[in-house]
Amino acid sequence: MERAKCLELIYPEIEDKLVVTIMGACAQELYDLGHRESFFYLQHAMGLASSIGLGLARHLPHEKVIVLDGDGSALMNLGTFATLARYRPSNLVHIIFDNGSLLSTGGFDSHTTAGITDLAAIARGAGIEHAVSVTETMGFGEAFVEAMERADLSVIVAHVDAVGPDIYGMDFALPENAFRFKRCVQERRAATGWKPPPRPGSVGSA
Numbered sequence: 001m002e003r004a005k006c007l008e009l010i011y012p013e014i015e016d017k018l019v020v021t022i023m024g025a026c027a028q029e030l031y032d033l034g035h036r037e038s039f040f041y042l043q044h045a046m047g048l049a050s051s052i053g054l055g056l057a058r059h060l061p062h063e064k065v066i067v068l069d070g071d072g073s074a075l076m077n078l079g080t081f082a083t084l085a086r087y088r089p090s091n092l093v094h095i096i097f098d099n100g101s102l103l104s105t106g107g108f109d110s111h112t113t114a115g116i117t118d119l120a121a122i123a124r125g126a127g128i129e130h131a132v133s134v135t136e137t138m139g140f141g142e143a144f145v146e147a148m149e150r151a152d153l154s155v156i157v158a159h160v161d162a163v164g165p166d167i168y169g170m171d172f173a174l175p176e177n178a179f180r181f182k183r184c185v186q187e188r189r190a191a192t193g194w195k196p197p198p199r200p201g202s203v204g205s206a
Contacts, residue, residue, distance in 0.1 A: 003097045003160040004029045006140050007068075013148060014066050018056055018185065021068040022049040025164030026097060030068065032165065037184040043174045047076030050084065050094055057089035060185070062192055064091050064148065071098040074119055084153060085127030093147045094155045099162040120157040131155040 003026060011033045019039045021027040027041035042049045053067035074080075074096050084094065100113035123131035130152055134140045140158050147154035172180075 001135060001137050001140065001158065001160050002163060003099070003158070004163075004165070005137055006097070006158055006160065007033060009137065009141050010144050013144070017064050017066050018060070018188075019066045019068065020049045020053045020056070022046065022070050022073045024070070024168075026068050026070055028165045028168050028170070031170055035170075037180055038188075040181040041170070041174075041177055047073045049073060050077060050080040053092055053094065054080070054084055054087065054089060056185070057092040058087060060189065061089070061091055063188070064093070065089075067092065067094045069094060069096045071096060071100065071119060074098075075117070078122065081123045081126035081128060081155075084155075085123075088128075088153050090151045090153060092153050093144075094153075095144070096155065096157045097160050098157050099160050120155065123155045123157075128153060128155050131157070133157045133159065135159045 057065040120133040
């Protein structure tokens with residue numbers, strides 16, 4: 001199973017969603033399908049896509065937030081599973097493309113290569129009920145549809161080949177992407193009229 005094919009499969013469903021990708025091949029392959037202002041390619045911050053996705057999901061409960069992660073990044077931030085389970089945002093779908101390789105940083109084997117480390121099992125052990133592992137494109141598509149329809153936190157570990165794009169390059173750098181993504185989030189929030197509830201103890205709270 002190829003990550004690029006998986007992204008192509010779900011692209012029509014995520015092109016109007018808030019999407020955070022991890023660095024490297026995953027970001028490039030999504031960009032190559034067609035950039036949207038609601039896509040944030042988290043370059044140079046390996047391991048933190050899930051943390052940013054959690055923050056977005058908590059702050060914007062009316063939005064469906066999609067995190068496109070990798071096994072190397074998930075392994076760098078295993079604590080995120082416990083944090084995700086603790087807050088359990090019902091609007092977050094965390095997809096981990098597990099290719100058993102640190103493809104974007106030299107192609108070294110990751111800890112999942114030998115089949116010893118099971119990221120879906122780790123997620124379930126941390127308290128995430130809906131954490132599945134898939135090895136076929138059809139199964140990935142079915143798991144994704146279920147996650148999008150589910151009003152609960154979902155983790156999908158998709159086992160893919162250790163291949164990436166032939167050419168890397170985007171027409172903007174990270175700071176511009178971050179600025180445009182922030183503006184997109186603000187505009188979408190303003191369009192819905194949604195406002196966060198007052199914090200306990202603040203003016204206007206009960």
